[in-house]
Amino acid sequence: MTTSVSFHLNGLAVSPDADSDTPLLFVLRNRLGLKAARFGCGNEECGACVVEIDGRARFACTTPLSALAGARLTTAEGLPDHPIGAALLAAFAQEHAGQCGYCLSGILMAAFVLLRANPTPDRASIIAALDGNLCRCGAHGGILRAVERAVASLAETAP
Numbered sequence: 001m002t003t004s005v006s007f008h009l010n011g012l013a014v015s016p017d018a019d020s021d022t023p024l025l026f027v028l029r030n031r032l033g034l035k036a037a038r039f040g041c042g043n044e045e046c047g048a049c050v051v052e053i054d055g056r057a058r059f060a061c062t063t064p065l066s067a068l069a070g071a072r073l074t075t076a077e078g079l080p081d082h083p084i085g086a087a088l089l090a091a092f093a094q095e096h097a098g099q100c101g102y103c104l105s106g107i108l109m110a111a112f113v114l115l116r117a118n119p120t121p122d123r124a125s126i127i128a129a130l131d132g133n134l135c136r137c138g139a140h141g142g143i144l145r146a147v148e149r150a151v152a153s154l155a156e157t158a159p
């Protein structure tokens with residue numbers, strides 16, 4: 001049944017219409033025009049679709065629209081507006097992290113959730129936070145260095 005669900009997306013109130021069981025990923029990409037979150041497996045196995053929902057990294061491919069009423073979401077499109085997100089984007093660019101880039105939106109969002117909860121994670125904590133995100137290009141080394149670079153830059157600018 002088509003329904004309208006209201007939530008906050010990257011700081012803006014939205015109320016997209018869709019069947020209540022439509023996966024968030026399709027709502028983002030097809031209704032709201034936000035293409036950063038990607039479809040990989042559709043089954044919580046690759047992490048390409050990860051977004052932040054109320055402070056947690058969630059799979060947009062299996063989160064139904066009906067679960068989002070009143071929620072606060074961040075997608076990769078919203079990262080430049082947040083100091084942690086901006087630091088991650090800069091660090092990934094400086095480290096040339098990734099190759100094809102297909103996994104990077106989900107990885108950035110998983111790292112964003114981690115750094116909001118723990119601004120000084122060690123490498124083991126970063127690896128654990130990214131455990132649900134696959135990178136078929138094998139770019140893990142650069143990705144880990146990029147997250148560590150973001151941690152260092154945020155520490156330098158901390159009050």
Ligand code: FES
Pocket residue numbers: 038039040041042043044045046047048049050059060061062
């Ligand atoms: S597309 Fe959601 S985990 Fe793979």
Ligand code: FES
Pocket residue numbers: 098099100101102103104134135136137138139
């Ligand atoms: S950079 Fe290609 S899948 Fe990760």
